[in-house]
Amino acid sequence: MWNNPLQSARVLSALQQGGILALVAGAFYLLIVNASANLDALGIASGFGFLQERAGYAISFRLIDYTPDDSYFRAYLVGLLNTLLVSGLSITLATLLGVFLGVCRVSENWLLGRISYLAVEFLRNVPLIVHLIWWYGLMLALPGVRQAISLFDVGYLSNRGLTLAWASDGALVGWGLLCVVIGGALGYALMARYRAGLAWKGFGPPVWPAMLAGAVVLPVIVYLISGSHWQWDVPVSRGFGFSGGVNLTPELMALWLALSVYSASYIAEIVRGSIQSVPRGQYEAAHALGFSEMPTMFRLIVPQAIYPMIPQVTSTYLNIIKNSSLGVVVGYMELVSSTGGTTLNQTGQAIECIALVMATYCVFSLVTSLLMNLYNYRVSLRTHG
Amino acid sequence: MSSSSTVSTPEQTHRPAQSPPRQGGVQRTRRWVKRHLFPTPFQSLLTLVTLALLAWFVPRALDWLILSATFSGDSQADCLGDGACWLPVTQRIELFVYGFYPDTQTWRVNIAFALSAAIFPLLYLKRIDRRWVLGYLVALPFVMWWLLKGGAGLAEVSSTKFAGILVTVFLGVIGMLFALPIGILLALGRRSSKPAIKLLSVLYIELVRSVPVITLLFMASLMIQLFFPEGFTIDILLRVLIVLIMFTAAYMAETIRGGLQGIPRGQYEAAKALGFSYWKTMGLIILPQVLRNTIPPLLTQFIGLFKETTLVVVVGVLDIVGIAMSTTSAPEWLGLEHEVYLFLAMFFFTICFALSRYARHLEKQLEKSRS
Numbered sequence: 001m002w003n004n005p006l007q008s009a010r011v012l013s014a015l016q017q018g019g020i021l022a023l024v025a026g027a028f029y030l031l032i033v034n035a036s037a038n039l040d041a042l043g044i045a046s047g048f049g050f051l052q053e054r055a056g057y058a059i060s061f062r063l064i065d066y067t068p069d070d071s072y073f074r075a076y077l078v079g080l081l082n083t084l085l086v087s088g089l090s091i092t093l094a095t096l097l098g099v100f101l102g103v104c105r106v107s108e109n110w111l112l113g114r115i116s117y118l119a120v121e122f123l124r125n126v127p128l129i130v131h132l133i134w135w136y137g138l139m140l141a142l143p144g145v146r147q148a149i150s151l152f153d154v155g156y157l158s159n160r161g162l163t164l165a166w167a168s169d170g171a172l173v174g175w176g177l178l179c180v181v182i183g184g185a186l187g188y189a190l191m192a193r194y195r196a197g198l199a200w201k202g203f204g205p206p207v208w209p210a211m212l213a214g215a216v217v218l219p220v221i222v223y224l225i226s227g228s229h230w231q232w233d234v235p236v237s238r239g240f241g242f243s244g245g246v247n248l249t250p251e252l253m254a255l256w257l258a259l260s261v262y263s264a265s266y267i268a269e270i271v272r273g274s275i276q277s278v279p280r281g282q283y284e285a286a287h288a289l290g291f292s293e294m295p296t297m298f299r300l301i302v303p304q305a306i307y308p309m310i311p312q313v314t315s316t317y318l319n320i321i322k323n324s325s326l327g328v329v330v331g332y333m334e335l336v337s338s339t340g341g342t343t344l345n346q347t348g349q350a351i352e353c354i355a356l357v358m359a360t361y362c363v364f365s366l367v368t369s370l371l372m373n374l375y376n377y378r379v380s381l382r383t384h385g
Numbered sequence: 386m387s388s389s390s391t392v393s394t395p396e397q398t399h400r401p402a403q404s405p406p407r408q409g410g411v412q413r414t415r416r417w418v419k420r421h422l423f424p425t426p427f428q429s430l431l432t433l434v435t436l437a438l439l440a441w442f443v444p445r446a447l448d449w450l451i452l453s454a455t456f457s458g459d460s461q462a463d464c465l466g467d468g469a470c471w472l473p474v475t476q477r478i479e480l481f482v483y484g485f486y487p488d489t490q491t492w493r494v495n496i497a498f499a500l501s502a503a504i505f506p507l508l509y510l511k512r513i514d515r516r517w518v519l520g521y522l523v524a525l526p527f528v529m530w531w532l533l534k535g536g537a538g539l540a541e542v543s544s545t546k547f548a549g550i551l552v553t554v555f556l557g558v559i560g561m562l563f564a565l566p567i568g569i570l571l572a573l574g575r576r577s578s579k580p581a582i583k584l585l586s587v588l589y590i591e592l593v594r595s596v597p598v599i600t601l602l603f604m605a606s607l608m609i610q611l612f613f614p615e616g617f618t619i620d621i622l623l624r625v626l627i628v629l630i631m632f633t634a635a636y637m638a639e640t641i642r643g644g645l646q647g648i649p650r651g652q653y654e655a656a657k658a659l660g661f662s663y664w665k666t667m668g669l670i671i672l673p674q675v676l677r678n679t680i681p682p683l684l685t686q687f688i689g690l691f692k693e694t695t696l697v698v699v700v701g702v703l704d705i706v707g708i709a710m711s712t713t714s715a716p717e718w719l720g721l722e723h724e725v726y727l728f729l730a731m732f733f734f735t736i737c738f739a740l741s742r743y744a745r746h747l748e749k750q751l752e753k754s755r756s
Binding site: 013016017018020021024031034035037038039041108109110111112115121122125126127128129130133134137141322323325326328329336340341344350351354357358361362364365366 | 404405421422424428431432435436439579580581582585592594595596597599600603604607608610611612613614615688692693695696698699706709710713722723726729730733734737738741
């Protein structure tokens with residue numbers, strides 16, 4: 001008797017859910033039937049086989065070797081790497097600019113605070129695409145190669161973009177970066193060990209100088225030991241273009257700068273919010289303990305402000321990756337303009353191409369949220385355990 | 386920077402500096418200037434450098450923008466001064482605002498703009514019954530649709546004539562108002578106790594949120610046609626509108642979910658004790674509170690959507706950005722990118738900044754009413 005209404009509610013709920021699932025499945029079925037009929041009519045074979053075919057289009061800016069004779073899959077990889085490159089560059093510059101603007105924003109200096117407030121509000125209330133077309137126009141309006149603006153003779157700014165001196169052997173750059181990272185990690189590990197041995201936890205010398213020293217010293221040592229293979233390849237003007245060096249195309253520059261200034265305004269707001277979210281009692285306590293200004297800020301406030309900042313900054317970084325798809329507006333060959341654009345137009349494989357691009361972005365965001373969950377887990381261990 | 390000055394009192398040091406006193410004696414002003422502009426040598430230097438930069442920049446900017454600028458004339462040849470040449474904007478202002486809408490019918494666009502703008506004061510007025518506001522919001526997209534597209538007494542206007550600010554407002558306002566109910570349903574679905582409904586909602590929300598809008602727009606322009614029987618076509622404006630609605634709904638669902646989480650359990654329990662069904666509980670008790678509390682974040686979301694509508698230019702819909710781009714590449718207005726893009730930037734800045742200040746104000750009022 002008692003079970004009856006419960007069971008009927010359960011049955012009703014199951015029916016309801018089954019109905020909705022059936023509806024969704026039916027809709028999908030209908031769409032797929034339509035799609036396959038339409039594709040048959042257009043003479044397009046479905047499936048990802050086309051990725052092995054010859055791409056036949058050129059990509060001017062690329063990180064790996066690619067010619068029009070390579071496959072569509074190779075073109076996809078070039079696009080993927082271009083997306084990652086412009087996102088990485090933008091994340092770096094946006095963070096630097098954003099932290100700077102955010103710190104100015106909470107500054108006690110009224111004038112500086114007001115100006116950065118206006119700057120942040122202006123940057124974030126103008127759509128990214130407007131930033132982008134403006135920067136792109138600016139890049140194309142730069143002087144030609146012959147009148148290029150010289151940056152200390154190691155780089156040239158012209159309407160061909162930014163041409164920089166680079167290592168003559170590209171692989172060396174990778175090894176150099178690896179040395180920097182390992183050096184920094186070594187510096188961190190040594191200092192952390194030293195600090196762990198101190199009686200007063202948390203009051204030792206700061207870690208960052210050791211990291212910096214490691215990051216500088218190790219590459220220098222490796223450079224000296226290896227017998228200085230490093231040679232600079234300095235760009236030389238050759239009339240219509242530059243030979244040597246590495247060229248960042250106007251498209252890349254415009255996208256990089258637009259993404260950076262736009263996202264910097266979001267990061268500035270995060271920085272401001274986080275610093276202001278630290279309770280005033282913390283300042284008062286530091287003051288009562290006789291801490292002076294610098295240690296209060298860097299030992300007390302910044303460490304507390306960083307934890308609430310990290311999830312928000314991560315989502316801003318993810319937005320930078322997603323927004324890099326605006327490269328399609330200026331013709332920077334990233335994921336969307338290579339696979340979602342040219343490949344799609346040439347092959348007509350709309351469903352596959354768009355699915356591939358979307359799946360790639362989904363992987364980015366899955367990886368990010370995985371890392372975020374790991375991080376949140378660690379922080380919750382640290383604060384509660 | 387605050388890090389290099391001496392600690393005076395915590396509140397003053399680490400909050401952004403307060404505004405100068407509106408009134409009060411010379412003494413007060415002097416104290417304020419000393420504290421907020423010249424507290425330490427380093428800060429003083431910073432202030433002086435900033436002032437010098439401003440003194441260099443502001444007059445030049447004003448001169449270029451207004452004083453030496455050309456506002457009237459017929460062609461670029463009339464721009465004789467050293468300042469900005471605003472002619473591509475002033476000469477084409479009708480194109481920017483109404484697109485290719487028939488000249489004799491532009492009053493309909495004006496009414497549609499006015500009706501859209503009226504939403505914002507409505508959110509503020511407390512005297513008006515909320516049901517009227519809700520009714521207005523429900524009716525508005527249909528009224529706008531009828532006004533702009535025509536039919537039933539009004540001359541029909543093809544959506545190929547839609548361009549400029551008209552498209553931007555059309556997509557923004559109609560997109561937002563249609564996304565709201567879908568967003569609410571998705572948020573409820575995500576918190577549903579029924580696993581199938583929950584799964585579908587989570588999948589949808591997370592999938593849409595993890596891809597760039599541009600890929601969804603590409604889907605609308607290149608892919609959707611494949612899924613419908615031959616001969617069945619939807620015009621591109623409608624397709625991008627659907628994409629913007631579906632996209633905004635996913636983000637909105639998360640905002641509403643945040644609002645739902647903020648409702649105390651007691652509210653649900655009270656409804657249950659009164660014997661309310663699920664839909665009655667939600668419709669009469671929970672959602673009215675959630676909607677009231679989420680007005681500020683929803684406004685912020687509208688700002689986001691308003692900026693996001695500019696991406697439709699990628700699939701060939703001529704919104705205000707599209708008109709601007711076609712203006713800068715028109716032979717008679719070559720080389721005037723800065724003026725046109727600055728106009729574009731100011732258009733978005735004015736609207737979005739005003740709305741964000743408004744959202745902030747409403748939020749403060751809500752906080753006040755709660756405490």
